[in-house]
Structures are given as structure tokens and as C-alpha cells.
Amino acid sequence: MHMINAxxxxxxxxxxxxxxxxxxADLPGxxxxxxxxxxxxxxxxxxxRDHEQIAxxxxxGINKVDGVVKTATHIAFQSYSSADVEAGFSIGE
Incomplete structure (x- = not known):
């Protein structure tokens, strides 16, 4: 299942x-x-799971939490990671 990250x-x-x-943190999603x-x-x-759920x-949810003054939402399209960082974690496995 593909998840949408924001x-x-x-x-x-x-x-x-x-x-x-x-x-x-306690909010669903x-x-x-x-x-x-x-x-x-x-x-x-x-x-x-879908864009409607982000809204x-x-x-x-978030905008109605006491203490939240303002938000800006950014949709993530592609994730990248460092091969060096991942290789470092695999040492000794």
C-alpha cells in the first residue's frame, strides 16, 4: 500500500x-x-492513504489543536537517502 507523506x-x-x-502527535495520521x-x-x-486525508x-486536526498558531503543509514526492549512512548501519550485521 502506497502512503502519502506530508x-x-x-x-x-x-x-x-x-x-x-x-x-x-496523538492525532490519527x-x-x-x-x-x-x-x-x-x-x-x-x-x-x-490519500490526499483528502491530508486535509x-x-x-x-492539527489546525484545531490548542497552541497551534499557523501551519504550512508540504507534500513529499520522492524520498532520498544516503548510501553511506545506510552502509554505516549495516556494519557488523
Whole structure:
């Protein structure tokens, strides 16, 4: 089954970042939430079966979480990985 991945950049209320991150992480369709330094407070990785579900997760879920101020959603088309990094993990197997 092919999954659609979306990366959601989240601006959050600075005083509620941990609670906001946990609430977003608990939403169906959200696989991971990262807190980060820089212009963005949180990054959520959404994995769903179709494009309509992205709208449901982001608009109907993430944007309604207390502490979420603004979001920007990016659809992932292709994933790339470093062969060097993967080879490093296979050492000793």
C-alpha cells in the first residue's frame, strides 16, 4: 500500500510547545512530531492513504489543536537517502 507523506511546519504558542506537540502527535495520521530550533516550532510528519486525508488531518486536526498558531503543509514526492549512512548501519550485521 502506497502512503502519502506530508511535512507540516507548525508555529506554536511559545508557552505551550510541549503540550501542543503531544496533542498533535496523538492525532490519527500523524506519525511523528519534532520540536526544533529556528523559525518553526514543531514539524509534524503525516502519513495517510490519500490526499483528502491530508486535509482532514491538517485542517480538521492539527489546525484545531490548542497552541497551534499557523501551519504550512508540504507534500513529499520522492524520498532520498544516503548510501553511506545506510552502509554505516549495516556494519557488523
Amino acid at each position: 511535512i507540516v511546519l507548525i508555529h506554536a504558542d511559545a508557552h505551550r510547545i510541549p503540550e501542543t506537540a503531544q496533542a498533535v 500523524v506519525s511523528t512530531v519534532y520540536s526544533c530550533a529556528g523559525d518553526i516550532d514543531l514539524i509534524a510528519v503525516v502519513k495517510v 482532514e488531518v491538517v485542517t480538521g
